[in-house]
Amino acid sequence: MDTSSLFKIPDVKSGKTVTITFEGFPIEVPAGISVAAALLTSGVLQFRTSVVGAEPRAPYCMMGVCFECLVEIDGVASRQSCLIGVCDGMQIRRQSGGKKLQTCTEKKS
Amino acid sequence: MTTNNVDLVIIGSGPAGLAAASEADKHGLSVVLLDEQTMIGGQIYRNIEYAPPARAEILGKDYAKGEQLASEFRRTATDYRGGATVWNVTNDGVVDYVTAKPGAHTSGNSSVKGKFVLMASGAMERPFPIKGWTLPGAMGAGAAQILLKGAGAVPAGPVILAGCGPLLYLLAWQYLRMGITPAALVDTTAYASYFRALPRLFSALPGWRDLVKGVKLLASVRASGAPVYSGAKNLEIEGEGATEALAFTHRGKRLRIPASLVVLHQGVVPNTQLSMSTGSEHVWDPDQLCWQPVTDKWGRMGNTSLYVAGDSRGIVGALASETQGRIAALSVANRLGIIKNLEAMAAPHLDALKRYTSIRPFLDTLYRPSDEHRIPPDDEVQICRCEEVTAGQIRGYVKLGCLGPNQTKSFGRCGMGPCQGRFCGLTVTEIIAQKRQVQPGEVGHYRIRPPVKPIYLGDFAQGPQQD
Numbered sequence: 014m015d016t017s018s019l020f021k022i023p024d025v026k027s028g029k030t031v032t033i034t035f036e037g038f039p040i041e042v043p044a045g046i047s048v049a050a051a052l053l054t055s056g057v058l059q060f061r062t063s064v065v066g067a068e069p070r071a072p073y074c075m076m077g078v079c080f081e082c083l084v085e086i087d088g089v090a091s092r093q094s095c096l097i098g099v100c101d102g103m104q105i106r107r108q109s110g111g112k113k114l115q116t117c118t119e120k121k122s
Numbered sequence: 123m124t125t126n127n128v129d130l131v132i133i134g135s136g137p138a139g140l141a142a143a144s145e146a147d148k149h150g151l152s153v154v155l156l157d158e159q160t161m162i163g164g165q166i167y168r169n170i171e172y173a174p175p176a177r178a179e180i181l182g183k184d185y186a187k188g189e190q191l192a193s194e195f196r197r198t199a200t201d202y203r204g205g206a207t208v209w210n211v212t213n214d215g216v217v218d219y220v221t222a223k224p225g226a227h228t229s230g231n232s233s234v235k236g237k238f239v240l241m242a243s244g245a246m247e248r249p250f251p252i253k254g255w256t257l258p259g260a261m262g263a264g265a266a267q268i269l270l271k272g273a274g275a276v277p278a279g280p281v282i283l284a285g286c287g288p289l290l291y292l293l294a295w296q297y298l299r300m301g302i303t304p305a306a307l308v309d310t311t312a313y314a315s316y317f318r319a320l321p322r323l324f325s326a327l328p329g330w331r332d333l334v335k336g337v338k339l340l341a342s343v344r345a346s347g348a349p350v351y352s353g354a355k356n357l358e359i360e361g362e363g364a365t366e367a368l369a370f371t372h373r374g375k376r377l378r379i380p381a382s383l384v385v386l387h388q389g390v391v392p393n394t395q396l397s398m399s400t401g402s403e404h405v406w407d408p409d410q411l412c413w414q415p416v417t418d419k420w421g422r423m424g425n426t427s428l429y430v431a432g433d434s435r436g437i438v439g440a441l442a443s444e445t446q447g448r449i450a451a452l453s454v455a456n457r458l459g460i461i462k463n464l465e466a467m468a469a470p471h472l473d474a475l476k477r478y479t480s481i482r483p484f485l486d487t488l489y490r491p492s493d494e495h496r497i498p499p500d501d502e503v504q505i506c507r508c509e510e511v512t513a514g515q516i517r518g519y520v521k522l523g524c525l526g527p528n529q530t531k532s533f534g535r536c537g538m539g540p541c542q543g544r545f546c547g548l549t550v551t552e553i554i555a556q557k558r559q560v561q562p563g564e565v566g567h568y569r570i571r572p573p574v575k576p577i578y579l580g581d582f583a584q585g586p587q588q589d
Contacts, residue, residue, distance in 0.1 A: 019259060019383050020269055021278040023300070024176070043273065045172065050273040058258045058364055064539070065510040069363050071258035073507075073545075075265035075272075076165055077158055078246045078393065080508060080540040081256075091540065091576070095268075096207075097222065098160060 018056045019071075031101040048094035048105060049075060049082045060084050060094065061108035083108050128152040128201070130454055131217050131236030133208050133396065136164020137188070137440045138242035138432025140195045142447035147198035149455040154234050156206040156219055158575075162195065163188055164244055165264065166440045168271040177274050180299045182292075184440070185271075191444065206232075209573035211400055213426040215239050220577050231581040238427045238454045241397055242447060245390035245433035248412075248491065249549050250285060251498050251505055251513070253358040255386065259365025263293050263387030276300050279382040282368045284308040284357055287489040288332075290387040291339040298346050306379050307343055308354045308370055310388065312492055319488035329481030351377070357495065359384050388491035392434045395544055398570040400428060406563035409486045410437055411496065412548060413567055419472075420453035421446060429454065442478035445471050497552045505553065506546040508539020513553055520557040527551055527568045540576050543568040 022043060029044040035057060042051040049072045052060065059069040061083050072082035075095045085106040086092040094105070130146050132139045135157040146153050163170040167188030170178075178186055203221070207229075210218035215236045220229035247262035254260060263283065269275040276297060283294050283304050294307055326333060344350055355371045360378070369378045391412040398404055402423040403416040414436045421429040429450045432443030449471050456464040498505075501514025511534050519533040527543070527550045530536035536550060537543035543550075547568050555562040 017382070018278045020273075020275040022273060022275050024174075024274055046273040050269055050275055053269065054273065054275050054278075060258075063256075063510055064508070068256065068510075069258050070256065070507075071261070072265060073255075073261050074247050075261070075268040076246070078541065078544050083540065092222075096158060 018054055019058065020050075020054045022054050031099050031103075033099050033101075033103040033105060035105045036107060042099055044099065046099060047075075048084070048086065048092075048097050048099055048103070050095075051099050052084075052094065052105070059107065062110055064111040067110060126232075126234045128154050128234065128236050129458060130154075130238050130240060130451070131156065131215065131234055132240045132242060133157075133211070133217065134164060134242035134244055134432070134434070135159070135162040135195075135202070135204075136166060136242060136244045136432060137191060137444040138244075138434075138447035138450075139164070139240070140191050140447070141444040142240050142242065142431060142451040143200045144191075144194045144198055145448040145451035146454065147200060149451075149460050151451070151455060151458065151460065153198070153200045154236065155200050155202045156208055156217065156234070157202075157204050158207050160205045162192055162202070162204070165268060167192065168268055173271065174274070177271075180296060181271060182296065187440070207575050207577070208396065209575050209577050211239060211241065211396055211428065211572075213400055213428060215427045218572075220581050229578060229581055231577075231584055236427070237458065238429060240421070240429040240431055240447070240450050240454070241434060242430070242432045242443070243393045243396050243434040244443075245437060246393045246544065247387065248389045248391045248496075249545055250386040250388055250495060251503050251549050252386075252495060253498075253500060253503055254360055254365070256504050256507055257359055257361050257363070257365045259361065259382050260359050260384050260386060263290050263385050264390065266383075266385045267293050267296070270296060270300075276302050277383050280305040280380065281383040281385060282306045282308060282379055282381040283385045283387075284310070284354070284368055284370075285387040285495075286311040286491065287387055287389045288336055288339075288485065289390070290385075291336065291343060293385065293387075294343045294348070295339045298342060298348075303346055304348045305381050306368075307348055307350045308357065308368060308372075308379075309350060309352045310354050310357065310492060310495060311352065311489060313353050315488050315490060318490075319484050322484040322487055326481040326484035328477045332481050333484075355492070355494065388495060389489055390433065390437055391548060392436060393544070394434060395542070395570055395574050397423065397428070397430050397434065398567065399572050399574045400426070402426065402428065404567065406561065407436065408561075409483065409490075411491070411552075412437075419449075420468075421450040422453065438475075438479050438482065442475055445475045445478060449475070496549065497556050505549050506536045506539065506543075508541050508545075509535040509537070511536040511546070516550060516553050517557050520554055524554070525558070526554060526566045528566075530554075531568075537568050542574065542576070543570070
């Protein structure tokens with residue numbers, strides 16, 4: 014994981030937290046924030062690689078417009094991490110390139 | 123089971139949507155309010171019901187105004203459905219939406235029918251296509267402010283604020299209040315713009331409060347000791363794999379300032395994706411440099427049952443958006459036969475709207491984004507971020523006979539990624555217009571079709587579910 018964060022939350026001491034994982038690493042973050050905000054304040058610089066040139070990408074708009082923040086959440090690819098709130102136990106992974114098609118027989122979780 | 127036939131369906135819970143719901147409720151209309159976010163307030167009043175008092179204090183008085191609007195809305199009987207992503211709106215008032223469920227490969231697909239529909243989908247960051255704007259560590263000022271409102275997050279390392287417009291200065295002021303001094307404020311407002319805007323200052327005087335506020339914000343940034351570079355040109359973000367510095371030309375000299383975060387902003391533009399998807403007419407506004415839906419004074423689009431209010435109709439700001447929401451709701455109540463004296467009831471709102479928008483021509487002229495930062499002369503700048511199509515490629519398509527944005531799709535997948543042309547559309551239109559030497563209005567925009575947001579195939583297969 015990246016070492017230095019782009020953002021920090023100065024008054025984080027108080028309030029409820031939840032634990033999510035990014036690429037398998039557990040991260041404790043404040044409850045009620047978006048997945049994108051959680052990652053940006055936890056040292057994650059790169060959310061995905063682009064579909065054509067495999068370039069590193071990260072959120073640009075944070076409001077559901079730009080689709081740069083796409084990650085895999087709990088096994089589902091291409092989720093807009095800026096629109097989804099963190100939940101305890103949520104598993105998040107980087108997304109490499111284009112989304113792979115999932116088979117119809119895959120069980121809905 | 124919830125009712126799925128109502129008088130008014132409102133899309134968006136920003137100032138326009140909340141005010142429309144409250145006004146409609148006052149007149150006894152049944153209302154469903156859909157919003158993609160899970161909290162009311164839109165972007166301007168994001169997190170308004172949950173932000174700790176200390177954070178609200180830092181965000182300022184204009185943000186706190188949202189509390190009143192939110193509590194007025196909470197007293198209504200509105201059927202509010204948060205986390206609802208609208209993907210289809212028909213001209214006769216059917217609204218299809220999905221509600222995302224974490225960890226599921228399908229969402230819940232639902233449908234609601236309104237006798238009227240009000241689209242209040244707000245604004246989005248104007249694209250700022252420069253070299254390096256796709257690097258991690260480059261983001262919009264709107265995004266940085268959302269992080270502040272939603273999570274109380276501020277930059278952890280050196281940050282540069284670059285571009286122009288009230289939001290950029292407001293963010294700088296808010297960061298200063300949080301104890302964050304930017305490494306630089308790189309202001310792209312052209313010196314000539316001050317002279318061009320001057321004749322429009324007089325007509326902006328009814329909005330003097332906003333003018334004074336703007337002057338105060340800028341003064342506080344200058345007083346903070348943060349270096350301010352005015353009249354900056356040719357911005358470029360440098361870095362390998364992430365943002366490392368911002369390079370720009372200032373008074374004829376090329377400067378380079380290191381930073382891990384560059385916050386870009388050159389105004390906001392209407393998010394017209396929804397209104398365009400209905401096939402209603404849109405026109406190019408040469409002052410705001412964007413598309414706007416054609417409406418009557420109440421916000422109704424043509425002969426449809428669809429209305430637009432707020433920034434998605436044309437950039438007007440929060441207070442004017444709120445007023446437009448109320449005006450639209452009154453017009454709907456009138457069409458339903460509930461109120462008779464529409465003109466008289468709407469008069470105070472129409473007056474207020476005039477006052478709130480008086481400053482716009484001045485702002486639009488002063489903070490008109492420069493041509494080079496809208497239509498990048500550098501061929502290598504990426505325009506379509508999703509499919510990674512460059513300015514040079516688009517100009518190449520024009521040489522081959524491509525007349526408009528729709529054709530760029532078949533030439534090189536431009537605008538065909540997950541953002542569905544939201545973030546490249548304006549730039550593609552302007553690049554083609556410049557190359558063809560015609561007006562953007564003649565070039566047109568992408569044809570926007572439902573689903574206006576990417577949804578799972580399973581949602582189509584499933585069909586609408588009843589709650």
